[in-house]
Every structure is written in C-alpha cells, then in structure tokens.
Amino acid sequence: MSAAGGGPRLVVRDLRAAVAGREVLAGIDLEVGAGEIHALMGPNGSGKSTLSNVLMGKPGYEVLGGSVTLDGVDLLALPTWQRARHGLFLASQYPVEVPGVGLDQTLGAALSGLGRPALAPGDLTAEAARVGLGVALLERAVNVDLSGGERKRSETLQLAVLRPSVAVLDELDSGLDVDGLRAVARRVRQAVDEWGLSVLAITHYRRLLTELPPDAIHVLVGGRIVRSGGPELSEELERTGYGPDTPVPLSETG
Amino acid sequence: MPAESEEIWRYSGIDDFELARFAPVGTGGAPATRSGSLLDALASARATADRIGPRSLLVVTLDGSVVAIEAGAGAVEGLSVSVASPTLAGAPDQAATSPGSLLDAGEWVEEALGSVAGVDDAFGALHDTFLADVVALHLVSGADVADPVVVAHLVDPAPVGGLGPSAFPRTVVRLGAGARGTVVELTVSWPGDGMSAGEGSAPGALVVPVTELDVADGAYLAYANVQVLDLASTQIALQASRVARDGELRSFAVVAGGRYARLRTDAAAVGTGAHSALLAAFLGVEDQVLDFRTRQEHIAAHTTSELLFKGAVADTARSVYSGLIQIRPGARKTSAVQTNHNLVLSEGARADSVPNLDIEENDVRCSHASTVGPVDEEQRYYLESRGIEPPVAERLVVAGFFADLAARCPVPGVGRWLQEIAGERLTASRLVGSGADRG
Numbered sequence: 001m002s003a004a005g006g007g008p009r010l011v012v013r014d015l016r017a018a019v020a021g022r023e024v025l026a027g028i029d030l031e032v033g034a035g036e037i038h039a040l041m042g043p044n045g046s047g048k049s050t051l052s053n054v055l056m057g058k059p060g061y062e063v064l065g066g067s068v069t070l071d072g073v074d075l076l077a078l079p080t081w082q083r084a085r086h087g088l089f090l091a092s093q094y095p096v097e098v099p100g101v102g103l104d105q106t107l108g109a110a111l112s113g114l115g116r117p118a119l120a121p122g123d124l125t126a127e128a129a130r131v132g133l134g135v136a137l138l139e140r141a142v143n144v145d146l147s148g149g150e151r152k153r154s155e156t157l158q159l160a161v162l163r164p165s166v167a168v169l170d171e172l173d174s175g176l177d178v179d180g181l182r183a184v185a186r187r188v189r190q191a192v193d194e195w196g197l198s199v200l201a202i203t204h205y206r207r208l209l210t211e212l213p214p215d216a217i218h219v220l221v222g223g224r225i226v227r228s229g230g231p232e233l234s235e236e237l238e239r240t241g242y243g244p245d246t247p248v249p250l251s252e253t254g
Numbered sequence: 255m256p257a258e259s260e261e262i263w264r265y266s267g268i269d270d271f272e273l274a275r276f277a278p279v280g281t282g283g284a285p286a287t288r289s290g291s292l293l294d295a296l297a298s299a300r301a302t303a304d305r306i307g308p309r310s311l312l313v314v315t316l317d318g319s320v321v322a323i324e325a326g327a328g329a330v331e332g333l334s335v336s337v338a339s340p341t342l343a344g345a346p347d348q349a350a351t352s353p354g355s356l357l358d359a360g361e362w363v364e365e366a367l368g369s370v371a372g373v374d375d376a377f378g379a380l381h382d383t384f385l386a387d388v389v390a391l392h393l394v395s396g397a398d399v400a401d402p403v404v405v406a407h408l409v410d411p412a413p414v415g416g417l418g419p420s421a422f423p424r425t426v427v428r429l430g431a432g433a434r435g436t437v438v439e440l441t442v443s444w445p446g447d448g449m450s451a452g453e454g455s456a457p458g459a460l461v462v463p464v465t466e467l468d469v470a471d472g473a474y475l476a477y478a479n480v481q482v483l484d485l486a487s488t489q490i491a492l493q494a495s496r497v498a499r500d501g502e503l504r505s506f507a508v509v510a511g512g513r514y515a516r517l518r519t520d521a522a523a524v525g526t527g528a529h530s531a532l533l534a535a536f537l538g539v540e541d542q543v544l545d546f547r548t549r550q551e552h553i554a555a556h557t558t559s560e561l562l563f564k565g566a567v568a569d570t571a572r573s574v575y576s577g578l579i580q581i582r583p584g585a586r587k588t589s590a591v592q593t594n595h596n597l598v599l600s601e602g603a604r605a606d607s608v609p610n611l612d613i614e615e616n617d618v619r620c621s622h623a624s625t626v627g628p629v630d631e632e633q634r635y636y637l638e639s640r641g642i643e644p645p646v647a648e649r650l651v652v653a654g655f656f657a658d659l660a661a662r663c664p665v666p667g668v669g670r671w672l673q674e675i676a677g678e679r680l681t682a683s684r685l686v687g688s689g690a691d692r693g
Contacts, residue, residue, distance in 0.1 A: 047507045056639050057609060059631060084641035100654025110640040158640065
C-alpha cells in the first residue's frame with residue numbers, strides 16, 4: 001500500500017481556511033509519506049484542530065485556498081464520506097455520541113461502504129482487546145455514556161478495523177490514562193508496521209510521542225507551520241516553549 | 255364539535271373535520287364482517303399479535319365489537335376478561351362463567367367504566383354513544399401474568415353507504431393491589447396491506463378508541479399501544495390512567511398510521527409514591543397529521559412522572575405535541591419531567607411543540623424540554639467521516655433516534671416492532687432523501 005511512485009502520500013500546500021469568517025489556517029505546507037509518523041504541536045488556538053477538521057471536510061470550515069491531496073487525489077473536491085473512502089481517517093478530539101447507533105453497526109456500514117466484507121465477531125472482539133475496549137461496548141451506541149478514555153480506545157479500534165492509509169489523530173492522548181495511552185499508541189504503531197499507515201498526530205504532550213515515536217515534528221503557531229524537525233525537536237520545545245510569542249512552557253499547555 | 259381556536263385543538267386541523275362523512279357500523283347481535291371472513295380476520299389478528307412474541311391472551315375486536323377471545327401459551331392465573339355491551343343492555347352482559355374460566359361475570363365493569371376516563375369533549379360523548387363492546391381486563395390482587403395480554407382492534411375501512419365507517423373500541427384495564435401484568439393494544443386496518451393509503455378516494459375509517467388504565471396500590475402495569483391504521487384513517491384516541499399509592503405504570507405508544515391521528519394521554523398520580531413513565535414514538539409521512547396532547551396530573555405527594563415523546567416527520571407530514579404538567583395543591587415533593595424531541599426530515603414537513611406547566615404547589619421539581627429540527631449534523635458528520643454515504647448515515651441516525659427509545663420500551667416485542675416500522679419507512683426512503691446529494 002505504498003504511495004504511487006513512492007512520493008509523499010498526504011500533501012498539503014498553502015492551505016488557508018476560515019472559521020466563522022476568521023482566517024485560522026494561514027498557509028499550511030505539509031507532506032507525510034507512506035508509513036511515516038508526523039507530530040503536529042503548537043499552542044492552544046494555533047489551528048491544530050482546525051487543520052484536522054478541514055482535512056476531513058467538517059461543515060462550518062471554509063477553505064480559502066491551497067490544496068490537499070491523498071495519493072494524488074484532490075481531497076478538497078470530495079465530500080467527507082468520499083475522503084474517508086479514499087483512505088483518510090480522523091480520530092476526533094471529542095468523539096460525538098450517536099444515540100441508538102451501535103459501534104458494530106457503524107463499523108458494518110463503513111466496511112460495507114468500502115466494499116469490504118463484514119468483520120467476523122471474533123475479529124472485532126480481538127481488535128477491541130488490543131486497545132483495551134470492553135467487549136460489551138461493541139454493541140452499545142457509539143460513544144454514548146463512554147468515558148473520555150473509552151472514546152479514544154473506540155476511535156483507535158475503528159481505525160484498526162477500517163485500515164485507512166492516513167490517520168489524523170486529534171489529541172488521541174487526551175482523556176486517556178497511562179495504560180490507555182500505551183495501548184492505543186501501540187495499536188497505531190502496529191498499524192504503521194502492518195499496512196504502512198501514515199500518521200499525523202496532533203498533541204500537546206511528549207508523552208504520546210514517547211509511545212509513538214515520530215519521524216518528524218511540526219510546530220504550528222498562528223495558523224502556520226513555523227518549525228519542522230526531527231524527534232529531537234520535542235525535547236527542545238519542552239525546554240523553551242513554542243517561541244517568543246508563546247512563552248508558555250509546553251508542559252503547562254493543554 | 256370542538257374548534258381549532260380552542261387551545262387543546264390548536265394546530266390540529268379539526269376545523270376541517272366533518273363528522274357527517276362517517277357512519278356507524280351496525281352492531282348488535284352476532285359479530286359479522288363486511289369484508290372477508292371472520293376466520294381471515296382472526297388469522298390476521300393472530301399474525302399481527304405474533305409480532306410481539308408470546309402472549310397470555312388474545313382479544314380481537316372488529317369495528318369495536320369483540321369477535322374472539324383466545325388463550326395463549328402463557329399462564330393466566332389471576333387474569334380475567336369480560337365483555338360488556340353497556341349501550342345495548344344498559345348493564346354489562348352476564349358473560350358465561352365457569353370455574354377456571356377466563357371470563358368473569360363483569361359486575362365490576364359497570365362501576366369501573368368511565369371512572370378513569372371522564373367524558374369531557376364531543377369525541378368522548380360520541381364514543382360513549384356508539385361504543386359496541388367494552389373489553390375489560392382484570393388482574394386480581396397479587397396476580398403476576400408474565401406474557402402480554404394482547405387486544406387487537408381491527409377496523410374495516412370499507413365504506414358504509416358511501417360514508418367512512420366508524421369504530422369506538424373501549425378497553426378497561428384494572429390491576430388489583432400488588433398485581434403485575436402487561437397489556438398491549440393494537441389498532442390496525444383490516445383487510446389491508448399494512449399502512450398503505452388504501453383506496454384512492456375512499457373516505458377512510460374514523461376510529462375513536464378509549465382506554466382506561468387503573469393501577470392499584472403497589473401494582474405494576476406495562477402497557478403498549480401500537481397504531482398502524484392505513485393512511486386514509488382518522489383516529490382520535492384517549493388513553494387515561496390512574497396510578498394509586500406506590501403503583502407504577504410504564505406506557506409506550508407507537509403511532510404510525512392515520513391521515514389524522516390524535517392521541518390524548520392523561521396520566522393521573524393519585525396515590526403517594528405513584529410513578530408513571532409515558533413514552534411514545536411517532537413517524538409521519540406523506541400528508542399525515544399526528545397530534546399528541548398529554549397531561550401529567552399530580553394529585554398526591556411524592557409522586558413522579560417521566561414523559562418522553564419522540565417522533566419524525568417527512569414529506570409534508572406534520573406533528574403537534576402539546577403537553578401539560580399539572581401539580582395540584584398538596585402534591586408536594588413531586589417530580590415531573592416532560593420531553594419532546596422532533597426530527598423534521600424534509601422542507602415540507604413541520605413539527606410544533608408546546609409545553610405547559612400549571613403548578614399549584616411549591617415544593618416540586620418540574621422540567622420540560624423540547625427540540626424541533628433536522629437530523630443532528632454532528633452525528634451525521636461523524637458517521638460520514640467513517641466513509642458512510644450521507645443517505646445511509648442519515649438513515650442510521652434516524653433509526654438510532656427510534657432505537658434509543660425502543661430500548662426503553664416496557665414490552666420488548668413492541669420495541670422491536672417500532673424498529674421494524676422505522677426501518678421499513680426508512681428503507682422506502684420517504685423519511686430521508688433530502689441529504690442524499692448533500693456534499
């Protein structure tokens with residue numbers, strides 16, 4: 001499942017977007033190759049979640065310019081459901097409750113839409129076990145009455161079942177305890193190994209990056225990527241914060 | 255006739271109602287059918303009742319007259335049924351009784367009739383004038399009947415002298431102290447193929463059912479009512495209940511049929527510690543008008559009621575919900591909740607929701623909430639972000655809206671049936687479609 005021609009799989013060029021008339025993304029450039037893990041860090045309000053929502057096509061976000069391609073396909077021209085079918089996955093920061101619609105039912109409909117066979121019950125429970133999600137929750141309505149941590153485990157389970165080519169993880173670590181973080185990070189790492197998943201992980205914390213070592217780290221400030229570097233960048237950010245305009249130490253943001 | 259200018263008929267379209275378009279179906283004497291054979295009717299009633307699962311008893315009425323009573327597989331110890339024809343005899347029939355018979359002499363019926371549902375409007379008076387048989391169910395003190403008692407009301411839509419037929423089913427349920435039981439009423443057009451519109455120009459039937467539920471001290475009644483009349487019918491229904499000290503009523507209504515279908519739900523908590531849970535689901539398509547009027551009346555202290563009515567309208571269908579919480583003087587420490595959620599699935603559809611509070615006591619907790627709107631965009635987006643195309647996502651959310659309610663149905667078989675009805679209507683894709691080509 002490598003990208004066509006071996007080039008970068010997800011390519012974001014000069015992406016600008018607005019929410020409620022206010023420009024939040026002021027020209028994002030980003031390339032994520034097949035099987036790569038990229039981390040996106042930055043202070044609150046820098047546009048991290050906006051980027052994830054614009055990539056997925058959430059209503060209410062207005063693209064002002066630029067392009068996004070996944071394996072050469074123009075994502076911005078597609079509705080959300082087709083972006084997902086082209087291999088994009090978003091693990092939402094705040095997964096929404098869908099009353100009366102079971103998680104197993106949702107995954108069944110999603111797999112059917114992808115033209116893939118339904119999962120055998122045993123496979124689903126095995127995947128649930130890998131992320132530490134109680135089997136009883138599989139038949140329950142999506143995210144309803146689930147704790148923050150359970151929701152993140154559920155998001156990870158969905159990722160594992162749907163096998164996207166690119167996963168955007170919007171603060172997958174929030175709401176999870178140490179064991180939960182370890183379990184979901186391990187599952188994502190395994191996905192990278194198993195089918196060459198590309199990952200864009202949005203986070204405030206090094207903790208996730210310890211469990212999910214990135215190939216590259218990008219710092220988003222004011223709607224632009226102001227720095228990019230290797231894994232060593234996270235240590236520096238820990239010491240210095242995001243820069244002179246944002247003196248809050250990384251460990252205190254959140 | 256009432257007028258739409260009266261608050262309790264607001265939005266109902268009652269001003270267009272013409273009583274002269276309907277005629278009573280001749281009753282008296284042996285039950286007769288106007289369409290098909292009695293055996294066909296019974297087979298149809300059984301098949302419909304089978305959707306609920308095992309039952310302890312099946313009572314079948316046709317156009318308001320009892321045509322069959324048959325025991326099911328379940329135990330019925332402590333349950334009795336009597337059939338009374340008050341307008342014909344002036345007093346309940348002396349139903350034949352024998353030791354161990356389900357039929358009782360029904361002496362209690364005369365006293366019970368009208369004790370829960372008082373006549374206070376023109377349709378009540380009409381009902382009392384034309385009602386044929388009273389189906390009276392009695393669970394004696396301490397009885398515990400596990401499987402539902404099913405009362406299937408068949409209404410033949412065939413015109414009577416060019417006019418719409420009319421039927422006035424009456425059901426009285428009385429639970430003695432500490433009794434536990436389940437009663438399900440079904441109202442269905444027969445013959446017919448489900449909820450079709452019937453004959454194009456047929457006037458349609460007028461159905462005016464009255465149900466009285468009397469729950470004594472410490473008794474528990476699970477009650478469900480499924481209305482799947484054809485889409486030419488007019489229904490004006492009253493369900494009235496009275497719950498005594500520490501008694502509990504859990505009721506669940508499914509309203510899917512009728513061109514105009516009104517359900518008035520009156521629930522009175524008359525004894526300390528009484529509890530009522532009043533749930534309803536409705537699905538309107540084409541030009542249906544579904545009209546709900548509820549009253550949670552708290553007379554005794556320390557009583558609770560919890561009402562949740564959820565529905566969806568599509569095409570040019572309309573729904574009206576108007577609810578009143580009434581706290582009488584002395585009903586201290588009561589708690590009443592009233593919730594109405596409406597999905598409006600197309601531009602031509604409309605839902606009105608009017609909550610009201612009338613509180614004559616200080617130390618109470620009352621709340622009401624209502625929503626009217628399209629399918630939740632966040633929920634649909636979440637499903638779409640998993641690669642589910644918009645029409646399927648919308649269907650899932652709407653089905654989930656009803657599944658969520660069905661899971662709380664006190665009669666599991668009726669909850670499943672609700673989901674089937676929702677599924678059938680969704681598959682016919684009349685309920686959804688506006689989102690089909692949405693980006």
